[in-house]
Amino acid sequence: MESNELKQEEIDKYSLRGRVFHKIREDILSGKYKDHEELKEVAIGNELGVSRTPVREAFRQLELEGLIQIIPNRGAYVTGIKAKDVKDIYMIRSKLEGLCARWATEHITQEQMEEMEENIYLAEFHASKGHMDQIAELDNRFHNILYESCDSKMLEHLLKDFHQYVWRVRQKTLASARGPVSNHEHRGIMEAIKAHDADQAEKLANQHMINAYDNMVKNGLYDIYKDEEE
Amino acid sequence: MESNELKQEEIDKYSLRGRVFHKIREDILSGKYKDHEELKEVAIGNELGVSRTPVREAFRQLELEGLIQIIPNRGAYVTGIKAKDVKDIYMIRSKLEGLCARWATEHITQEQMEEMEENIYLAEFHASKGHMDQIAELDNRFHNILYESCDSKMLEHLLKDFHQYVWRVRQKTLASARGPVSNHEHRGIMEAIKAHDADQAEKLANQHMINAYDNMVKNGLYDIYKDEEE
DNA sequence: AATGGTATGAATGTATACAATTATACCCAA
DNA sequence: TTGGGTATAATTGTATACATTCATACCATT
Structure with a gap:
């Protein structure tokens, strides 16, 4: 009865969703963004050709991974690897x-x-x-x-x-x-x-x-x- | 010169931001949302009195934690603890x-x-x-x-x-x-x-x-x- | 000149509008 | 009855508009 619920686990895993996330992640790990650097939503959005919405979602994930720190109402700062x-x-x-x-x-x-x-x-x-x-x-x-x-x-x-x-x-x-x-x-x-x-x-x-x-x-x-x- | 950059690390850590995230997280871990259950953005938003935006951001974090699985253009499904x-x-x-x-x-x-x-x-x-x-x-x-x-x-x-x-x-x-x-x-x-x-x-x-x-x-x-x- | 307060601007936080995709229902034909 | 196709509804994806907060600069007062 519930056979078709979430079969297709591998669809689009990285094709569209998460593109922004992985790009920013890569830019942090590769050193493009330096330690303590502030990441601005609009700037990155423009650079990647997207609006603030996907950028913000990526920020939240990156924070959970510990790559950036988000201070409410202030901004997102790169947490360099120590x-x-x-x-x-x-x-x-x-x-x-x-x-x-x-x-x-x-x-x-x-x-x-x-x-x-x-x-x-x-x-x-x-x-x-x-x-x-x-x-x-x-x-x-x-x-x-x-x-x-x-x-x-x-x-x-x-x-x-x-x-x-x-x-x-x-x-x-x-x-x-x-x-x-x-x-x-x-x-x-x-x-x-x-x-x-x-x-x-x-x-x-x-x-x-x-x-x-x-x-x-x-x-x-x-x-x-x-x-x-x- | 760069003394005031990110001093206040402990401001509002959980006061407003992440409220939605923690609430949904708790509801999954406490068993309110069952395994394989589909989480709808508007429904949860209404329940918590917020719009889709913060809910979506929370979803992305929860996915990273492995508590839900997001299938693009389809929905978010609870990944029960096995x-x-x-x-x-x-x-x-x-x-x-x-x-x-x-x-x-x-x-x-x-x-x-x-x-x-x-x-x-x-x-x-x-x-x-x-x-x-x-x-x-x-x-x-x-x-x-x-x-x-x-x-x-x-x-x-x-x-x-x-x-x-x-x-x-x-x-x-x-x-x-x-x-x-x-x-x-x-x-x-x-x-x-x-x-x-x-x-x-x-x-x-x-x-x-x-x-x-x-x-x-x-x-x-x-x-x-x-x-x-x- | 130093201090404090206000105004302005810029950025984030949130809601909403619109676009794209997917699922469902319905209809029609075989 | 079954199968397929289209239309419709519902949901997610994205962009934008509005609200709020914070930082800066300017100005006034001492």
Whole structure:
């Protein structure tokens, strides 16, 4: 009787609705809008060719994501990513990627397993050739496969958000000598999952994040997020 | 020169803006709106005495929180909390509350420590008297103190969201025999923090969540979220 | 010159009007 | 009766108009 209620979950997911939202989000994360910068509804609306209404709706979402702060009757201000936030995110991700790897070990499908293996082969190939752009892209994809394999919409959603959030930092990091090392760690996680060793998978995914963060600190690669004030 | 830019962070945080948002959110979490129910902008607007505009903005936020799903040009549908989601949240919280307790051990202030101790004394008192409402309220407060003590806006925000999310389930659970046991576990966490034993604090907070979940399953207390279909 | 108050402008908050899309009902034909 | 197509109604998407709030500048007073 209630079969046709919300079947079509994937319609238009990003085609029209959310276009404004994603554009502004991207502009904040890419650094176009600086920390503490005030975002004016009309200005952004004009720039994107839309009225204030969709811009305002996007603002409300961005506030919930913590990317901007809206002060009532005053305005919307960019909340720049602080070095402290990046550190916290990596520590939180360490725990959650571990949990995710554990669950992936229990729930990964044949198809996902194969895509993960293929991903690693490709990454190793591009690493040997020095194709940095592809490495970053494949790293992205590896983690997304992992997130999708854990069979938890909650955790998947959470990790994808964090992953997006530190996108800027990650891209720079992977373009360094960490790329190949990261690939090697991915292989370890993949093999643990394939061997159904959940403990090992969790442990390695856990450490993978800690290593990524340590490398970032060591190379001073995340000083683009340095806290100017406060 | 830029001293007066965004000083007043705490103005009106919940006075006017977000009133609609919080009301709808509460109505979903409290079960007023059932799973898969369609939310109509005008209907809710009339009910709250506002126009469609603020309702729409609230919808967009609620979608981001995962409480509703918006299908373009169709409507907004309540995404009921699934038993699977509750389980996932408790496992995720187990990891994150552990991390939080660890960080709290390192960063808790004197004032917060005192409030936490007072909270536990009060909870034990009300438990001995059988004041169930107060126990639920104090449990709420205990966790919020813990979240605020970890000195991480990221983690604090995350945990408060989850805490809110499973509010319905928690209230029922704490009204059972679990109340006093939960209090005892709180005491353990508090004492570990006070003794600056981060490992122990993490371990206990970790276990605290697992116990809460196990108790919930054992008593069948969370079948209000049972998955009717899918 | 410094202070305080008012006026003005600019931005946000909200309501409403209009456009576009979708669902429903009805009719007609096979 | 069934199937399809069109018309209509209802709902969402967007733009705009109006209301309110806040910041700035100017002016008057001391």
